[in-house]
Amino acid sequence: MGCAFHFSEHPAVESVDGRRGVENNESMPQAAIEIEHLSKEYPYGFLHLKKKKSLEDLSMRVEDGEVFGFLGPNGAGKSTTIKLLMRLIFPTSGTARILGKSIDDVSMHASLGYLPEQPYFYDYLTAYEVLDYFARFHNLTAADRKARVDAMLKKVGLDTAKKIQLRKYSKGMLQRVGLAQAILHEPQVVVLDEPMSGLDPLGRREVRDIILELRREGRTVLFSTHVLSDAEMLCDRVGVIVGGKLRGVGAPGELVDMKAQGMEILFELPGELPNLPLLAKATRIGDRYRTHFPEAELYPALEQLKTVNARILSVAQIKPTLEEFFMNLVEADRAQASAVDVSGK
Amino acid sequence: MRNIRAVAANTFREAVRDRVLYNLVFFALLMMGAAILVGQISIGIEQDVIVSLGLTATSVIGLFIAVFLGVALVSKEMDKRTLYALLAKPVERWEFLLGKFCGLVMTLAVNTAAMALGLYAALWTVKHPLERADAYILLAVYLILLKLAIIVALALLFSCFTSPFLAILFTAGLYVAGLFASDLRTVHTVKLDPSALAFMRGISYLLPNFQNFDVMSAVVHGEGVSSAFVWSATLYAVLYCVIVLAAAAAVFSRRNLK
Numbered sequence: 001m002g003c004a005f006h007f008s009e010h011p012a013v014e015s016v017d018g019r020r021g022v023e024n025n026e027s028m029p030q031a032a033i034e035i036e037h038l039s040k041e042y043p044y045g046f047l048h049l050k051k052k053k054s055l056e057d058l059s060m061r062v063e064d065g066e067v068f069g070f071l072g073p074n075g076a077g078k079s080t081t082i083k084l085l086m087r088l089i090f091p092t093s094g095t096a097r098i099l100g101k102s103i104d105d106v107s108m109h110a111s112l113g114y115l116p117e118q119p120y121f122y123d124y125l126t127a128y129e130v131l132d133y134f135a136r137f138h139n140l141t142a143a144d145r146k147a148r149v150d151a152m153l154k155k156v157g158l159d160t161a162k163k164i165q166l167r168k169y170s171k172g173m174l175q176r177v178g179l180a181q182a183i184l185h186e187p188q189v190v191v192l193d194e195p196m197s198g199l200d201p202l203g204r205r206e207v208r209d210i211i212l213e214l215r216r217e218g219r220t221v222l223f224s225t226h227v228l229s230d231a232e233m234l235c236d237r238v239g240v241i242v243g244g245k246l247r248g249v250g251a252p253g254e255l256v257d258m259k260a261q262g263m264e265i266l267f268e269l270p271g272e273l274p275n276l277p278l279l280a281k282a283t284r285i286g287d288r289y290r291t292h293f294p295e296a297e298l299y300p301a302l303e304q305l306k307t308v309n310a311r312i313l314s315v316a317q318i319k320p321t322l323e324e325f326f327m328n329l330v331e332a333d334r335a336q337a338s339a340v341d342v343s344g345k
Numbered sequence: 346m347r348n349i350r351a352v353a354a355n356t357f358r359e360a361v362r363d364r365v366l367y368n369l370v371f372f373a374l375l376m377m378g379a380a381i382l383v384g385q386i387s388i389g390i391e392q393d394v395i396v397s398l399g400l401t402a403t404s405v406i407g408l409f410i411a412v413f414l415g416v417a418l419v420s421k422e423m424d425k426r427t428l429y430a431l432l433a434k435p436v437e438r439w440e441f442l443l444g445k446f447c448g449l450v451m452t453l454a455v456n457t458a459a460m461a462l463g464l465y466a467a468l469w470t471v472k473h474p475l476e477r478a479d480a481y482i483l484l485a486v487y488l489i490l491l492k493l494a495i496i497v498a499l500a501l502l503f504s505c506f507t508s509p510f511l512a513i514l515f516t517a518g519l520y521v522a523g524l525f526a527s528d529l530r531t532v533h534t535v536k537l538d539p540s541a542l543a544f545m546r547g548i549s550y551l552l553p554n555f556q557n558f559d560v561m562s563a564v565v566h567g568e569g570v571s572s573a574f575v576w577s578a579t580l581y582a583v584l585y586c587v588i589v590l591a592a593a594a595a596v597f598s599r600r601n602l603k
Contacts, residue, residue, distance in 0.1 A: 119429070119430060
């Protein structure tokens with residue numbers, strides 16, 4: 001299915017939603033997160049002489065109070081970007097600011113919450129002890145700490161398991177502890193690396209609710225995911241990263257042309273599919289048939305189906321999804337990579 | 346300071362929950378066995394045997410804890426990625442390192458203090474009442490603790506830039522070299538090229554001089570330890586630890602976590 005993609009090749013110049021890029025940001029209000037030309041190379045091979053680009057000239061803004069989804073396949077550079085923002089790794093070039101402060105400024109972390117990908121905590125501690133430990137790095141009184149830890153454990157559904165050592169926790173429970181420590185100190189900006197990972201459907205829903213609650217409270221959320229439905233459901237804007245390069249930024253609906261791409265009819269027939277020109281492309285699925293064609297041909301098609309006593313089950317517009325947009329970029333990237341390989345040989 | 350205290354307290358708690366202090370049971374059994382045995386086989390040297398065995402065991406067990414746990418202080422946090430969530434808090438990397446160092450030194454202090462108690466208990470079984478000179482055992486234990494603090498700092502430094510295996514190897518190697526640091530300064534008795542001599546003398550000042558902390562033979566024989574010796578050893582240990590920890594902080598401040 002063909003889709004018309006509207007995205008900027010270089011969002012630093014102009015992004016899909018018409019916002020001017022970070023290079024001309026003097027007149028713009030302060031963004032929650034501003035990333036400017038961030039690149040990361042990893043040395044590898046004998047004596048580390050070769051270099052692999054993990055992130056290439058990334059520039060983007062996450063506005064104050066928005067939920068921003070960072071999309072991309074595994075190894076695209078999502079976690080690298082987040083680790084760079086957290087100063088867990090250091091950029092080869094470029095800079096970033098969070099709440100107007102350089103990411104080198106550790107004091108900025110007082111207003112920042114972070115959930116690492118596949119979080120792992122001190123397994124000799126209980127959930128209560130872990131949260132109490134992390135709360136000690138914020139300027140909280142003992143009473144305040146206790147109140148917040150108790151409230152947070154309740155919020156993430158671990159209040160009944162708070163006295164169990166983390167070595168006995170499931171992956172999903174650890175994810176909840178990770179989320180709790182990220183928002184314990186009520187940060188203004190929350191960065192979540194794959195927050196739905198390892199959670200069952202109920203857990204995913206709870207995380208979604210927490211993200212929506214953070215948005216209601218006016219906090220900024222940046223989360224990475226490769227689950228597109230989560231991004232479509234939660235995000236004000238998304239950024240798509242493939243092969244270390246940002247390939248598009250915008251609202252989920254704006255990233256792809258949301259104009260209908262055609263019509264789809266699902267129907268049942270008492271016998272075999274008659275030889276009708278418009279229905280020649282129909283696909284049989286069990287007892288049912290599915291066919292699609294341009295919107296202008298809808299009524300003639302319905303007339304033809306009426307003549308053969310077809311039972312219409314549904315008529316729907318075909319719209320491109322974020323998933324298709326995403327997959328298209330991934331495939332284009334792979335095709336480009338293999339083309340480079342071939343020409344290199 | 347608050348951050349360093351929190352990391353140190355957690356490091357101590359980790360050591361306790363990981364049953365590091367269980368080594369005290371082994372030490373207690375060793376001292377009990379020694380006390381019973383020397384009572385039967387030695388005449389007049391029970392005290393010497395008990396004290397030298399107790400101090401050697403305190404030093405060796407402490408050495409194992411300092412090297413292995415010292416290396417694990419940072420490498421384990423990086424391997425298990427427990428460090429990620431912590432460094433996202435308003436915590437400087439050097440605060441984390443210093444907290445880890447203080448936590449392990451605190452663990453070693455509790456451990457050596459408990460061993461000193463065990464040593465006195467064993468000594469009491471072979472001779473009582475204890476004499477005033479026996480108080481020097483406490484000074485010997487204190488000096489062992491200073492030596493262990495330097496080893497922890499070295500282990501921490503190596504684990505900041507190399508693999509745990511190599512860090513253990515380097516720390517153990519420096520410990521052995523440090524036992525002979527003074528000998529390198531008196532190597533002029535051997536015929537060597539002057540530049541080689543100067544090099545060895547330079548190296549001897551870089552190496553931790555563990556002979557600065559060795560008072561075992563004096564204490565075993567009931568001789569005193571001067572306060573000047575204790576003060577200079579303390580100053581040496583503090584300065585050495587500060588320099589090594591500063592180097593560790595400099596390396597770790599730009600370390601990319603995996």
